[in-house]
Amino acid sequence: MILYLGKRVLAVAGVLLVICAVTFTIFYVLPTDPAVHACGKTCSSEQIALVRQEMGLDRPIHEQFAAYVSGIAAGRDGCAFPCFGYSYQNSLPVWDLLTDRMAVSVSLALGAALLWLTVGVLIGVASALRKGSALDRTLMAGTLASASVPVYFTAMILLLVLVQYLEFLPYPDYRPLTEDPVGWATNLLLPWVTLASLYAAMYARQTRSSMIETMGQPYIRTARAKGLHERTVVTKHGMRSALTPIVTIFGMDLGGLLAGAVITEHVFGLPGIGQLTYDAIFKADQPVMLGVTLLAAFFITVANLVVDLVYAGIDPRVRYA
């Protein structure tokens, strides 16, 4: 088990290194000159050359890459560990930019995940148990509609109705959880619902098909033959198996969202990683883009690892070799 875990952590590090190399190379071959961006609009060509030398951009790519990676692992001169370089826009360390915004994205992702998991699974199970009924058809039509509507559209409708007309909720303005828990929740409610409406719909459909398949399994008949109450049959014998595939997609979805929900954050003006990504792309702020990419890759690979570990806890047939 420990050996397995060690191997997997090494594999995660390997994947991250590869992603880092690919992303780094892409930025290297891009026509934008980082030195021009870093120096500013009024720089002369001599100044730009100086900046280029200072930033190490005149060195070969593998040396630059080695410097970047060792900076992440151990820090560099004047740039504390973990060093992801400096933003071209405001010369702040990329790591600080990321950590400042992390709380927003994590709050958004975790809250929405809790919401969509609960709602999605409940709808899916209810639909599966009454397959073909009016309830099933209504719920599935609803989820199809909900999954088809883009996030920015849902966001706009919710903003218009709940904030503008009904004045039921404030316009989202992020408050840290530690300072103002109630404000944190009320301000994040709209973004949560927006994100969750999309994911809950997909989870409901996935849960439904998985549950229908499970309830047709012979071991469900065995459970009924024991004289168990249908409630026990559904929860203990049915849902335990049916939700296994949900765990997989949940890990990946949550991992992806932790590194920022770009559109949702942008629409609601939440100062999270997604917003940072959006700005970085428009300003060609390569160190920030690189940092965000690595962060996202980190969350997804780690989520994947966690899913595999959880899987073994759920399904005893999965054993570590």
Added chain:
Amino acid sequence: MTALLQVTDLRVTFAAGTAVDGVSFTAHQGRTLGIVGESGSGKSVSSLAVMGLHRNAIVEGSIVFDGEELVGASPSRLRALRGSRMSMIFQDPLSSLHPYYTVGEQIAEGYRLHAKASRRAARERAVEMLADVGIPSPRARVADYPHQFSGGMRQRVMIAMALVCEPDLLIADEPTTALDVTIQAQILELIKKIQEERGVAVIMITHDLGVVARVADEVMVMYGGAPVEHAPARQVFKTPGHPYTRGLLDSIPRHDLGGGGPLQAIPGSPPSLLTPPQGCRFHPRCPIYARASAEICATERPAFIAGLACHYPGAAT
């Protein structure tokens, strides 16, 4: 001898059609009834009806278990009987066991429910049951998962699970079909042994006449959702009354008859339950009908009289 289970004129209808029509049989304590037939003959449907395990089906007729009518009984009453007084084992023990729970948990589950036993007592009971069905080192294996057992051992686990509450009736639905031939014999021996020790009534459902010959006291042969012959086992094998039974017996390879010739197969295929043939359901495949081309076979359904549903009783032997 009073019957433990008395099924009279059972009829099971699904949305797609009637799967079983006019099935009657009885099961007695300490005795084995073999129900034989091809896939789709209605043998499993009949037994699931006894267990009250049909969902989305209309069950009509009468099923009297120990003096109590089960057709129309409340779901909670059926739940109380299932697993405690009547149990069932199924064809494929791997898919019939839940892959995520240990065999101990699965055996103990029914016992905790029906005997109101504590977790610890139920676990002890599970160990005891595993020992009873011949699983070596039961105390260690009780914590294993189904996939860690071989096919035959899994079926033993299923049997332990079915017997944990000392039921009066055990329905075995093709219990040996998914197993190797050598393992089949062991499982049948086990069922026989348990029956002798505990005096349970056994209903053995199978398509395999060899299995029936080994364990059954009486045999009911089903075809197209209804019984065609019902007689003591010895009589069925010695002097089969129905041409279908005859056909089944002829299609078994026999060494003792010095064989060597080609196997006799029953021509055609089992009837569709959606559009069953007019008259006797077997007549399109029947050698008597082919020989005599008797009008009555194609137009009138034969009544089930004296254990036989055939317009030409005796012609098969």
